[in-house]
Amino acid sequence: QKTYHIAVIAGDGIGKEIVPQAQAVLEKVTRGKADIRYEDFDLGAERYLRDGAVLPDEDLDRLKQQDAILLGAIGDPRIKAGILERGLLLKMRFELDQYVNLRPSKLYKGVVSPLANPGDIDFVVVREGTEGLYAGAGGSIRRGTPQEVATEVSINTAYGAERVIRYAFQLAMKRRRRLTLVHKKNVLTNAGDMWQRLVDQVGQEYPDVEREYLHIDASTIFLVTEPSRFDVIVTDNLFGDILTDEAGAVVGGVGYSASGCINASGTYPSMFEPIHGSAPDIAGKGIANPTAAILSAGMLLDHLSFEDEAASIERAVEDDIERSGSTQRSTEQIGRDILSRL
Amino acid sequence: QKTYHIAVIAGDGIGKEIVPQAQAVLEKVTRGKADIRYEDFDLGAERYLRDGAVLPDEDLDRLKQQDAILLGAIGDPRIKAGILERGLLLKMRFELDQYVNLRPSKLYKGVVSPLANPGDIDFVVVREGTEGLYAGAGGSIRRGTPQEVATEVSINTAYGAERVIRYAFQLAMKRRRRLTLVHKKNVLTNAGDMWQRLVDQVGQEYPDVEREYLHIDASTIFLVTEPSRFDVIVTDNLFGDILTDEAGAVVGGVGYSASGCINASGTYPSMFEPIHGSAPDIAGKGIANPTAAILSAGMLLDHLSFEDEAASIERAVEDDIERSGSTQRSTEQIGRDILSRL
Ligand SMILES: CC(C)[C@H](C(=O)O)[C@@H](O)C(=O)O
Ligand SMILES: CC(C)[C@H](C(=O)O)[C@@H](O)C(=O)O
Numbered sequence: 001q002k003t004y005h006i007a008v009i010a011g012d013g014i015g016k017e018i019v020p021q022a023q024a025v026l027e028k029v030t031r032g033k034a035d036i037r038y039e040d041f042d043l044g045a046e047r048y049l050r051d052g053a054v055l056p057d058e059d060l061d062r063l064k065q066q067d068a069i070l071l072g073a074i075g076d077p078r079i080k081a082g083i084l085e086r087g088l089l090l091k092m093r094f095e096l097d098q099y100v101n102l103r104p105s106k107l108y109k110g111v112v113s114p115l116a117n118p119g120d121i122d123f124v125v126v127r128e129g130t131e132g133l134y135a136g137a138g139g140s141i142r143r144g145t146p147q148e149v150a151t152e153v154s155i156n157t158a159y160g161a162e163r164v165i166r167y168a169f170q171l172a173m174k175r176r177r178r179l180t181l182v183h184k185k186n187v188l189t190n191a192g193d194m195w196q197r198l199v200d201q202v203g204q205e206y207p208d209v210e211r212e213y214l215h216i217d218a219s220t221i222f223l224v225t226e227p228s229r230f231d232v233i234v235t236d237n238l239f240g241d242i243l244t245d246e247a248g249a250v251v252g253g254v255g256y257s258a259s260g261c262i263n264a265s266g267t268y269p270s271m272f273e274p275i276h277g278s279a280p281d282i283a284g285k286g287i288a289n290p291t292a293a294i295l296s297a298g299m300l301l302d303h304l305s306f307e308d309e310a311a312s313i314e315r316a317v318e319d320d321i322e323r324s325g326s327t328q329r330s331t332e333q334i335g336r337d338i339l340s341r342l
Numbered sequence: 343q344k345t346y347h348i349a350v351i352a353g354d355g356i357g358k359e360i361v362p363q364a365q366a367v368l369e370k371v372t373r374g375k376a377d378i379r380y381e382d383f384d385l386g387a388e389r390y391l392r393d394g395a396v397l398p399d400e401d402l403d404r405l406k407q408q409d410a411i412l413l414g415a416i417g418d419p420r421i422k423a424g425i426l427e428r429g430l431l432l433k434m435r436f437e438l439d440q441y442v443n444l445r446p447s448k449l450y451k452g453v454v455s456p457l458a459n460p461g462d463i464d465f466v467v468v469r470e471g472t473e474g475l476y477a478g479a480g481g482s483i484r485r486g487t488p489q490e491v492a493t494e495v496s497i498n499t500a501y502g503a504e505r506v507i508r509y510a511f512q513l514a515m516k517r518r519r520r521l522t523l524v525h526k527k528n529v530l531t532n533a534g535d536m537w538q539r540l541v542d543q544v545g546q547e548y549p550d551v552e553r554e555y556l557h558i559d560a561s562t563i564f565l566v567t568e569p570s571r572f573d574v575i576v577t578d579n580l581f582g583d584i585l586t587d588e589a590g591a592v593v594g595g596v597g598y599s600a601s602g603c604i605n606a607s608g609t610y611p612s613m614f615e616p617i618h619g620s621a622p623d624i625a626g627k628g629i630a631n632p633t634a635a636i637l638s639a640g641m642l643l644d645h646l647s648f649e650d651e652a653a654s655i656e657r658a659v660e661d662d663i664e665r666s667g668s669t670q671r672s673t674e675q676i677g678r679d680i681l682s683r684l
């Protein structure tokens with residue numbers, strides 16, 4: 001039995017409630033197959049409020065030594081927007097070079113979509129994770145005066161875009177062989193043109209993959225009117241953020257949406273997290289849906305090459321949703337129900 | 343009878359088909375009340391392909407002398423993305439200082455929304471129109487090499503944000519007194535923080551307007567799950583672009599979505615246009631829906647203080663949609679049907 005070191009960052013709000021359910025599932029499916037050692041990381045709002053630390057170097061160094069990271073949610077209304085997001089969540093994605101932000105959207109049987117005729121929805125957004133407007137470039141002058149100017153700079157590199165585009169084509173080859181580039185190249189002409197050229201260029205190596213281009217605004221329409229048209233979407237960091245939340249809504253709520261922040265070159269550990277946030281409005285009530293966290297644990301196992309175990313988690317979740325998707329259940333009940341189907 | 347000079351830019355694709363219908367409606371409702379003089383501007387793809395001109399200074403100067411501009415659509419697949427958009431459409435918005443991009447979304451009776459339970463949808467997006475990522479700042483180095491770097495710079499000023507925020511509060515006072523700021527202040531901390539501070543500051547003058555803040559990603563969810571929560575949304579140029587297309591889909595298609603690019607200080611003419619594009623796939627077939635163009639003509643009249651005539655256009659459109667919203671009709675038939683209800 002091989003030993004795996006998994007960092008656990010339960011984080012804030014409902015993160016603390018859903019992560020234990022995901023761990024229980026991980027435990028069960030790997031029993032006898034892998035020796036998983038968890039290390040809890042005290043990161044998030046409480047740590048920050050206690051000692052002002054967001055992501056100290058020593059924690060980052062310890063994180064780098066893990067095989068993977070399981071994350072709950074980060075964010076707390078008591079803390080000014082951006083401090084934990086930029087200083088912790090995005091810092092991990094950037095420092096650990098998690099350049100593929102992988103976000104599947106699937107409408108499970110038994111889940112009620114807000115769409116009248118959703119059709120078969122099953123696509124994956126491959127969101128770039130380490131550049132674009134998330135680079136944190138930009139600043140302000142004359143802050144707080146009528147002459148204030150605030151900038152945000154989107155930094156895009158061929159290096160950064162090409163590697164995530166290549167990943168998306170490889171993924172499309174394993175799926176329905178259709179790749180949609182989403183950008184806004186009629187306005188963001190510098191970055192958009194580069195993305196389009198790289199998609200065309202890498203696409204030469206994947207002649208079996210059908211390519212299309214959509215503006216971000218048009219994509220938000222198709223997600224509502226014709227979501228089944230999508231197979232693999234590749235896009236930049238901000239557009240990916242926006243599209244995947246809309247996609248989560250369309251497949252019945254971000255409570256079912258898992259994600260992987262993947263360092264596909266393996267230089268640092270990858271991180272797996274639900275795409276929803278810390279949901280302060282329902283935190284502490286024991287009613288948060290742990291499904292996205294459990295599916296994220298499945299993606300984590302898949303990443304560690306436990307493909308069969310990962311598939312069994314997804315099947316158990318599908319069964320559970322099909323049986324009792326829309327009934328009100330507590331966090332623990334959903335966890336137990338999924339466990340019992342494994 | 344006062345004389346009004348209206349510039350008509352039919353533009354590309356279906357623009358040419360829908361604008362005459364909007365003009366016919368304008369004609370009918372202002373007969374005996376105003377003397378409207380149209381001046382056609384030959385701008386768009388054909389002009390560019392013929393003589394390379396996108397928006398020559400002399401055209402811009404003539405545009406500045408009009409009382410308002412009626413625009414069809416701009417964009418042609420034969421022309422590289424960005425040339426007409428940046429050089430013509432956005433250049434007009436910027437040069438004519440059309441800082442309020444006003445985009446109402448209403449679910450008309452008789453229109454089928456793609457949502458299973460849309461509820462009452464009736465909100466307005468006040469999109470900033472002259473700055474942000476649309477400023478055209480940014481560039482590339484080492485273009486076409488593996489070392490390419492492409493940037494896009496979002497430029498935001500207190501001056502620019504404050505005036506559109508103030509407009510949004512005034513609009514909210516005339517409506518249901520609820521204002522939602524949409525941004526991404528947890529990541530775009532410089533611009534987002536400025537927008538939030540200005541909303542809070544201007545909001546002091548409008549204590550009766552309830553304020554909320556939503557991240558752009560969360561807003562795309564609410565547009566699908568609970569669109570009736572919105573009254574007035576104020577946001578930046580790019581987020582407004584994205585949200586209004588999704589909103590258009592939710593209210594049954596961008597074929598019903600009008601917009602005004604408004605210079606609210608009156609220094610230059612305002613421009614009125616459907617939010618949809620030139621739709622090259624259906625251009626020339628006579629099947630484009632002119633409703634958004636007709637509603638845009640209504641917004642134009644409202645802007646010129648013909649409030650009653652504007653209201654009569656909206657009523658005629660509502661009647662028409664309620665009676666025959668989902669039946670297949672030609673562009674001309676829809677135009678005739680709406681005319682007959684005036
Ligand atoms: C919390 C926030 C910084 C984050 C993002 O914008 O990436 C979240 O919305 C997500 O999608 O994971
Ligand atoms: C054509 C394009 C430049 C434009 C925009 O992005 O503003 C359009 O999408 C719109 O919404 O009016």
